[in-house]
Amino acid sequence: SSLPTPSVTSVLAVQKQAMAGGAPGALTRIDAGSSTYRISSGQADTATHAAMDTGRRFRVGSVSKTFTTVVLMQLVAEGRIDLDAPANAYLPKPLPDDRITVRHLLSHRSGLWDYTNEMFSSTVPGFESVRNKVFTYQELIDRSTAHQVNNEPGAAYSYSNTNFVVLGQLIEHVTGVPMATHYQQRIFEPLDLKHTSYVHPQTTISGSYARGYLRQDDTTLPLVDSTEQTVSWAQSAGAIISDAADLNRFFSSLVSGRLVPKAQLQDMMRMVPVNADGTQSYGLGLRSRKLSCGVTVYGHTGTVQGYYTYAFTTADGKRSMTSMANTSNNGSVNTVLGGTLEAAFCGTAPA
Numbered sequence: 375s376s377l378p379t380p381s382v383t384s385v386l387a388v389q390k391q392a393m394a395g396g397a398p399g400a401l402t403r404i405d406a407g408s409s410t411y412r413i414s415s416g417q418a419d420t421a422t423h424a425a426m427d428t429g430r431r432f433r434v435g436s437v438s439k440t441f442t443t444v445v446l447m448q449l450v451a452e453g454r455i456d457l458d459a460p461a462n463a464y465l466p467k468p469l470p471d472d473r474i475t476v477r478h479l480l481s482h483r484s485g486l487w488d489y490t491n492e493m494f495s496s497t498v499p500g501f502e503s504v505r506n507k508v509f510t511y512q513e514l515i516d517r518s519t520a521h522q523v524n525n526e527p528g529a530a531y532s533y534s535n536t537n538f539v540v541l542g543q544l545i546e547h548v549t550g551v552p553m554a555t556h557y558q559q560r561i562f563e564p565l566d567l568k569h570t571s572y573v574h575p576q577t578t579i580s581g582s583y584a585r586g587y588l589r590q591d592d593t594t595l596p597l598v599d600s601t602e603q604t605v606s607w608a609q610s611a612g613a614i615i616s617d618a619a620d621l622n623r624f625f626s627s628l629v630s631g632r633l634v635p636k637a638q639l640q641d642m643m644r645m646v647p648v649n650a651d652g653t654q655s656y657g658l659g660l661r662s663r664k665l666s667c668g669v670t671v672y673g674h675t676g677t678v679q680g681y682y683t684y685a686f687t688t689a690d691g692k693r694s695m696t697s698m699a700n701t702s703n704n705g706s707v708n709t710v711l712g713g714t715l716e717a718a719f720c721g722t723a724p725a
């Protein structure tokens with residue numbers, strides 16, 4: 375492709391910066407045509423000092439939202455769900471506003487309040503209070519609807535985990551099939567994503583994986599090992615486990631039309647700017663970022679206790695990158711890690 379060669383030196387510099395900022399380790403995998411770049415730094419386990427390596431699995435957080443969107447859009451293509459119908463037409467218990475459509479949920483324009491704002495207002499106590507809990511979708515939705523909405527349906531973009539918890543409930547209510555089965559049969563098996571799983575509410579990660587470390591709000595205190603958790607607070611909004619190779623294959627397959635028909639893919643990739651300079655946009659369960667070299671990449675980011683993830687691909691799927699740092703509650707590390715996008719797609723060094 376006409377893209378500049380990825381800069382391994384720059385990826386390494388970004389990962390070293392992330393570690394200087396407090397991440398025990400980081401990994402980046404770039405798949406560019408027939409070339410694969412595997413770059414890892416630091417530790418996957420700070421107790422055993424096991425080295426990070428790009429083959430390790432990790433919790434992907436909100437990258438899960440794109441997987442949930444693929445399931446939903448397949449059901450749209452099958453004529454079972456209408457994007458512009460009220461979500462209440464498909465739910466067991468109505469949302470407070472009949473005007474909220476399925477499309478509003480997928481584009482974070484429903485206005486539904488994000489219950490994690492309250493759940494994690496105090497980072498480690500919040501995490502410790504839910505890490506072994508199992509929630510129903512309805513319990514999470516009820517936490518949201520106890521609060522005022524952020525905006526009228528469709529009136530603004532306001533990112534909310536609630537939207538994708540409602541979508542998980544909606545898909546299960548319409549089909550009578552659990553999300554785990556949809557993910558497995560509609561995505562993981564067809565794409566042969568051998569290292570991707572949805573094991574909610576199991577707390578452990580199987581195979582080779584990186585441990586995750588949550589920074590405390592009092593940053594002078596030691597990191598908290600947050601690896602084992604149910605992620606029941608997120609489920610269809612954030613509970614998938616994967617690795618870099620599988621995420622690269624998922625996003626390149628998505629944009630190459632292997633997961634949803636053209637009409638649905640076009641719907642997903644119809645982007646609305648969500649930041650001041652228009653370099654970041656959101657479509658349906660999908661982010662895009664316009665990079666310094668003029669390339670726009672499509673994918674999603676993830677933040678779950680102990681793990682930051684960037685997973686993006688070019689519009690033609692010919693180059694994909696996944697980058698992960700095994701810490702969270704550390705905004706500067708998250709921002710620094712985003713520099714791998716410029717290194718991978720523009721071949722440039724971090725600013």
Ligand SMILES: CC1(C)S[C@@H]2[C@H](NC(=O)CCCC[C@H](NC(=O)C[NH3+])C(=O)[O-])C(=O)N2[C@H]1C(=O)[O-]
Pocket residue numbers: 434435436437490494495496497498500533535588612675676677678679680681702703704
């Ligand atoms: C929009 C985001 C950033 S937040 C959303 C989702 N992750 C969460 O909602 C987790 C929030 C708490 C995580 C925790 N932080 C605190 O507890 C702070 N008090 C930490 O850093 O581990 C995800 O993933 N999305 C990211 C996304 O889409 O990129």
